[in-house]
Structure formats: structure tokens, C-alpha cells
Amino acid sequence: xxxxxxxxxxHPVNFAxxxxxxxxxxxxxxxxxxxxxxxxxxIRDTTIALTAVTASYSYQIPGGDMALxxxxxxxxxxxxxxxxxxxxxxxxxxxxxxxxxxxESGLLRNVVNSQGQIVDNSGIMADVLVYxxxxxxxxxxxxxxxxxxxxxxxGIMLKLxxxxxxxxxxxxxxxxxxxxxxxxYLEGYDxxxxxxxxxxxxxxxxxxxxxxxxxIIGFExxxxxxxxxxxxxxxxxxxxxxxxxxxxxxxxxxWSLPIYKRSDDRYHYY
Numbered sequence: 001x002x003x004x005x006x007x008x009x010x011h012p013v014n015f016a017x018x019x020x021x022x023x024x025x026x027x028x029x030x031x032x033x034x035x036x037x038x039x040x041x042x043i044r045d046t047t048i049a050l051t052a053v054t055a056s057y058s059y060q061i062p063g064g065d066m067a068l069x070x071x072x073x074x075x076x077x078x079x080x081x082x083x084x085x086x087x088x089x090x091x092x093x094x095x096x097x098x099x100x101x102x103x104e105s106g107l108l109r110n111v112v113n114s115q116g117q118i119v120d121n122s123g124i125m126a127d128v129l130v131y132x133x134x135x136x137x138x139x140x141x142x143x144x145x146x147x148x149x150x151x152x153x154x155g156i157m158l159k160l161x162x163x164x165x166x167x168x169x170x171x172x173x174x175x176x177x178x179x180x181x182x183x184x185y186l187e188g189y190d191x192x193x194x195x196x197x198x199x200x201x202x203x204x205x206x207x208x209x210x211x212x213x214x215x216i217i218g219f220e221x222x223x224x225x226x227x228x229x230x231x232x233x234x235x236x237x238x239x240x241x242x243x244x245x246x247x248x249x250x251x252x253x254x255w256s257l258p259i260y261k262r263s264d265d266r267y268h269y270y
């Protein structure tokens with residue numbers, strides 16, 4: 001029975017649509033990116049003001065209470081920030097995290113029969129998949145220090161973020177209908193938790209002189225103080241209480257799209 005429940009945790013990732021808060025954040029990022037950045041001089045030899053939009057990916061290792069529930073996960077993020085002529089920046093960032101390594105022991109113990117199988121409403125063996133799902137939204141501030149790089153707009157990046165994290169276990173029944181894990185019953189198994197979070201990224205931001213190569217790479221740490229949001233867990237037959245310390249760390253890499261106005265009054269999008 002235990003082997004069957006554990007085996008359910010390892011399946012290909014199913015990319016579910018992002019929830020409405022992430023869509024709302026995406027609209028905010030597009031609005032920020034659309035704001036004109038006025039600068040004089042050339043990016044090769046002058047520190048200019050610009051707006052940058054970055055799409056990124058991170059493979060993350062969990063820590064704290066999160067490591068007891070989930071294994072490594074993937075994280076897809078998008079941010080937009082406004083950098084001034086002193087290389088300070090501010091903006092907004094959101095990310096969608098997902099994985100298939102669920103380590104919550106005995107999660108489906110009440111659904112598995114005496115033969116170690118899960119059957120649907122018709123008595124047929126069912127495929128029940130479990131995944132990790134979550135998202136973050138935060139405001140970001142930071143600075144680019146031009147100690148390395150091809151121009152004074154590139155260099156070591158220090159980025160701080162403060163915001164909100166939300167995560168849960170997603171249970172998916174594929175083509176079968178399994179009454180104990182359908183509809184409102186899912187809330188008794190999904191371990192939904194959420195709370196305030198902070199992040200730190202130390203890395204390198206590159207804005208190319210020829211406007212063709214623009215990227216970021218860095219090491220990121222995320223810490224969140226989350227609270228369980230479900231009143232009762234069916235498998236443990238008790239409520240989960242107390243504050244959780246959830247942590248994620250990993251290498252983040254992404255591609256940046258700088259937007260700025262040159263001194264000839266023409267906009268350039270790269």
C-alpha cells in the first residue's frame with residue numbers, strides 16, 4: 001500500500017494554467033514595461049535609464065518544512081523593472097512553481113483499498129496523479145554594480161523581493177472519477193498553505209552593446225512564513241496548525257528584453 005502511494009508521486013509534469021493572481025501580475029508587468037524610459041547617450045559608455053522585462057527559469061531545492069512535503073521543483077518567473085541612471089531599479093515579479101516529487105507520507109491511505117489499489121466509482125482501477133503547484137508574487141528592488149561586463153549598465157546584480165507565496169498538492173484523477181478525491185473532498189488532501197515571503201538573488205545582469213544578447217544568471221534564496229489554510233486533513237484525521245518555514249534555493253537563468261529611448265528620439269525594442 002505504501003509503495004503504491006509513493007509511486008503515485010512520480011509522473012510527468014502537467015502544465016496547468018496559472019491562477020488569476022498570476023495573470024493580474026502579468027498585466028501589471030506589461031504596464032510597467034510599456035512606460036517610456038528616457039535616456040541620453042549610448043549604452044556602451046553611459047549609464048542609462050531603461051525598462052527591462054525578463055523571463056526566467058530556476059531548478060529549486062526545498063528547505064525547512066517544505067523539504068518534508070516536496071522534492072526539487074521547477075520555477076518559471078517573469079519580472080519587469082525600471083532602472084535609473086544610478087543603476088538602482090524597482091519593479092514587480094511573479095513565478096509559477098511546479099513539480100512531481102511529493103513526499104507527504106500516506107497522503108492517499110484512505111483511498112487505497114486492501115490490495116493497494118485505487119478504484120474509481122465503477123470499481124475499475126484508476127490513475128491518480130499527484131503534483132506540486134504554487135505561485136509567488138512580489139515587489140523587487142536592487143542595484144546593478146558595473147564591476148564586470150561590456151558596459152556600465154551590466155554587472156553584478158543584487159535583487160531583493162518581498163511578497164506572497166502560495167502552494168499545495170494537486171491531485172488529478174485523469175479519465176476516472178474517484179469520489180473521495182473529487183470536488184470539495186480535495187481540500188482534505190491538498191495541504192494548501194500561504195503566507196508572506198522574501199527573496200534574495202545575487203547574480204550577473206548582462207545588457208549587450210549590440211542589443212542582441214541580454215540575460216541574467218544568479219543564485220536565489222526564497223524564504224516564506226506560511227500558514228495551513230485547510231481546517232482538516234482527511235488522511236491524518238486532524239488539523240494542521242502553526243507557522244511553517246518554507247524555503248527554496250536554486251540557480252536562476254533568464255533572457256531579458258531591455259526597452260529604452262536613445263538620444264535620437266526613436267524607440268528601440270530588443
